[in-house]
Amino acid sequence: MKPLDIQELMLQIGTRARAASAAMARADTATKNAALLTIAAAIRREAAALKTANGEDLAAARTSGLEPALLDRLTLSDKAIETMAEGLEQIAKLPDPIGEISELRYRPSGIQVGRMRVPLGVIGIIYEARPNVTIDAAGLCIKSGNATILRGGSEAIHCNRALAKLIQEGLAAAGLPTDGVQVVDTTDRAAVGALITMPEYVDVIVPRGGKGLIERLIRESKVPMIKHLDGICHVYIDESANIEKAIRIADNAKTNRYGTCNTMETLLIHRSVAAEVLPRLARIYKEKQVELRGDDAARTLVPMSAAVEEDWRTEYLAPILSVRIVDDLDAAIAHINTYGSKHTDAIVTEDYSRSLRFLREVDSASVMVNASTRFADGFEFGLGAEIGISNDKLHARGPVGLEGLTSQKYVVFGHGEVRS
Amino acid sequence: MKPLDIQELMLQIGTRARAASAAMARADTATKNAALLTIAAAIRREAAALKTANGEDLAAARTSGLEPALLDRLTLSDKAIETMAEGLEQIAKLPDPIGEISELRYRPSGIQVGRMRVPLGVIGIIYEARPNVTIDAAGLCIKSGNATILRGGSEAIHCNRALAKLIQEGLAAAGLPTDGVQVVDTTDRAAVGALITMPEYVDVIVPRGGKGLIERLIRESKVPMIKHLDGICHVYIDESANIEKAIRIADNAKTNRYGTCNTMETLLIHRSVAAEVLPRLARIYKEKQVELRGDDAARTLVPMSAAVEEDWRTEYLAPILSVRIVDDLDAAIAHINTYGSKHTDAIVTEDYSRSLRFLREVDSASVMVNASTRFADGFEFGLGAEIGISNDKLHARGPVGLEGLTSQKYVVFGHGEVRS
Numbered sequence A, B: 001m002k003p004l005d006i007q008e009l010m011l012q013i014g015t016r017a018r019a020a021s022a023a024m025a026r027a028d029t030a031t032k033n034a035a036l037l038t039i040a041a042a043i044r045r046e047a048a049a050l051k052t053a054n055g056e057d058l059a060a061a062r063t064s065g066l067e068p069a070l071l072d073r074l075t076l077s078d079k080a081i082e083t084m085a086e087g088l089e090q091i092a093k094l095p096d097p098i099g100e101i102s103e104l105r106y107r108p109s110g111i112q113v114g115r116m117r118v119p120l121g122v123i124g125i126i127y128e129a130r131p132n133v134t135i136d137a138a139g140l141c142i143k144s145g146n147a148t149i150l151r152g153g154s155e156a157i158h159c160n161r162a163l164a165k166l167i168q169e170g171l172a173a174a175g176l177p178t179d180g181v182q183v184v185d186t187t188d189r190a191a192v193g194a195l196i197t198m199p200e201y202v203d204v205i206v207p208r209g210g211k212g213l214i215e216r217l218i219r220e221s222k223v224p225m226i227k228h229l230d231g232i233c234h235v236y237i238d239e240s241a242n243i244e245k246a247i248r249i250a251d252n253a254k255t256n257r258y259g260t261c262n263t264m265e266t267l268l269i270h271r272s273v274a275a276e277v278l279p280r281l282a283r284i285y286k287e288k289q290v291e292l293r294g295d296d297a298a299r300t301l302v303p304m305s306a307a308v309e310e311d312w313r314t315e316y317l318a319p320i321l322s323v324r325i326v327d328d329l330d331a332a333i334a335h336i337n338t339y340g341s342k343h344t345d346a347i348v349t350e351d352y353s354r355s356l357r358f359l360r361e362v363d364s365a366s367v368m369v370n371a372s373t374r375f376a377d378g379f380e381f382g383l384g385a386e387i388g389i390s391n392d393k394l395h396a397r398g399p400v401g402l403e404g405l406t407s408q409k410y411v412v413f414g415h416g417e418v419r420s
Helices: A003-026 A027-044 A046-063 A070-074 A078-093 A131-145 A154-174 A190-195 A212-222 A243-255 A271-287 A296-301 A331-337 A352-361 B002-024 B029-045 B047-062 B066-075 B078-093 B132-143 B156-172 B190-195 B211-220 B243-255 B269-285 B295-302 B327-337 B352-361
Strands: A100-106 A112-119 A122-127 A145-153 A181-183 A203-206 A233-235 A264-270 A290-292 A318-324 A344-348 A366-371 A388-390 A396-399 A405-418 B101-106 B114-118 B122-127 B147-151 B180-185 B204-208 B235-236 B264-270 B291-295 B319-326 B345-350 B364-369 B388-389 B399-401 B406-417
Touching: A003 A112, A003 A122, A003 A145, A003 A190, A003 B352, A027 A046, A027 A131, A027 A154, A046 A070, A046 A078, A046 B319, A070 A154, A100 A405, A100 B399, A112 B352, A122 A131, A122 A190, A131 A145, A131 A154, A131 A181, A131 A203, A131 B029, A145 A190, A154 A181, A154 B204, A181 B269, A203 A212, A203 A243, A203 A388, A233 A243, A233 A331, A243 A264, A243 A271, A243 A331, A243 A344, A243 B047, A264 A271, A264 A331, A271 A296, A271 A318, A271 B364, A290 A296, A296 A318, A318 A331, A318 B029, A331 A352, A331 B132, A344 A352, A352 A366, A352 B002, A352 B114, A366 B295, A396 B406, A405 B114, A405 B243, A405 B399, B002 B114, B002 B122, B002 B147, B002 B180, B002 B190, B029 B047, B029 B078, B029 B156, B029 B211, B047 B078, B047 B156, B066 B114, B066 B156, B066 B291, B078 B132, B101 B406, B122 B132, B122 B190, B122 B364, B132 B180, B132 B204, B147 B190, B156 B180, B190 B291, B204 B211, B235 B243, B243 B269, B243 B345, B243 B364, B269 B319, B295 B319, B319 B327, B327 B352, B345 B352, B352 B364
Parallel strands: A122 A145, A122 A203, A145 A181, A233 A264, A233 A344, A264 A318, A290 A318, A344 A366, A366 B406, A405 B364, B122 B147, B122 B204, B147 B180, B235 B264, B235 B345, B264 B319, B291 B319, B345 B364
Antiparallel strands: A100 A112, A112 A405, A388 A396, B101 B114, B114 B406, B388 B399
């Protein structure tokens, strides 16, 4: 399609989404759950067709030389199909956030004022090769009463088309508008540019993907985003840390998984315990083939390559860890607030006052005492689901579940009151 | 100053604000209240000096031919000075939102997860001639633990300079960094352009002023804003309205004050009660010299000029009211969601189901049943203060008090837990 046609296509999609959003917002819990369960059943029923569609995507991806890691993400296994269906069933079980009124209180004037949770309206989801995001995101947006525009990676277009049909089937069966979830059916990248520049039709964009995608969206988007760019997470081992906890947490935060955004990238250790803790940790990391890069003080304790300034700013997403010895809590907090990405940071300490200072003064979305950074996750935090993680301070911060796809408006119950 | 110098000046101010924000965020309640009360005392002590400074502004404004309404806003009367001091004392009495931890719950993994309320960081306030905004905004930002950059209208520069000195005095006396509140000391408009395009230094902009200012900021800002552009508020009188309540509310919502953003601009009346209610209301409006502009159905009941399409989209801020007769609740909701500004809308009804539908389906920041739209206000809603009103859905919505100047981060209390 020509750029102009794409623009026109996206405006049509936006117009339809905005029109559908009223019915999505009005839908009661039973209706939304019926849609979710119908889609789940359709996914199981059409597993073979989904795998055929996915096969087309994989064949095209192999021809165009997609790298193995991306091919892996693109692949829709039997297990992945079952996981998508189960995910929808779990979303159906979550409490419906919409319509909930909180803090309803009488005011001296006689009116009662409270806050009602309502959908945001239209959510745009931009993601890469993983076809399961299509179902996850659609499910969360349906449950939260939003209309959705899904723009998945072009590598997954056949699979996403097939999934879109099943989503439409579920919406229709529940009596919801089929425009409540639209999958953008073009591989043209101009569609993304259009989607992020039509704030009249899209209330928020949730990007899921690599740093390149997010950086582009931050530069170009005219629509607010729920997003994070980096996960440069720290563990700080305080002088009064319980050493066994420190070893366990610093091990887990780095080596539980290397490619996740809540993985530790820099380890900070108080000078007075460094000689005790770093050599023990270094043995563990060596065994797991984690490369260490340290400052001078760390390198006098354990042989490792020298960390350069750039290391403190790097999200390795790999078995590499930078290590710095600090003089005190202030230095640790200053390092984190300077080099971190406001994602997730943890202190290991048995000191009461320092634990509270760390929680308050580290300016990150998730701050932890004596726990692994790997817990920063919607499911681990009890949100029941996760549409993404936000490092921004406005609106949703940290792991974002259904609530992040809603807003609260004021409701007033009056009895004929007027203002004097 | 040359534009380049302004840019440099604003970067310096931004850098200082960011540096001060850590100490402001750390400050305990007693320290912040001490600063507020010291500023209040200094305002009373320096009342004469403030009036002298204000006199300079007024003289310059008269010379440059500022219009009477703006001259009025610029004037700092004895009463206005006392009100500023009292305002700070009231802010000191408000509960400190910072550090509050809510929803702290155990998770199956053993960690406890909660949410801690923290400052946003650096708030930029952009406003026009009213010097009292300098004190109101500074007070709210101090209490909420934020650093602040205040950019008032050039007409009030002498008065704002004098107020800035008193604010600095209060911060210093309490042991807070004087860069915690900075007043931009230049009348160059380029300062605004710089302030709204440095997201590294400013976390949120709160604009207070006329539509021209807000429109410019929406076009140019790279920093998120807490703002509203229009207040096109509606009252819908349903067929099952209590007529006495309807008359009282429709009168008050229009005539209590004409220039406020929560004033009704369009009255919607159900066809079946229009003949009963509109002539009575028209008599009241006529007595108060409110001009009516109606659709054909309204004009058959009461003589008035014809409303054109543009009327439904206009915030008059004046004794003018557009009137439309509608067939049912759906038509009323559709009108409001089409022409309104998502600010404040009210239904007058005794019908249970329709009242709930109106609350849920009208997509505005404040929705009301049987109460005047004039109640949409931070004080009336019980926030204790108001920095502004937001018509946006993300972050703060509706009247914004201290809480809107904060965010919530996740805090995790662990006991050595790691993720499996």
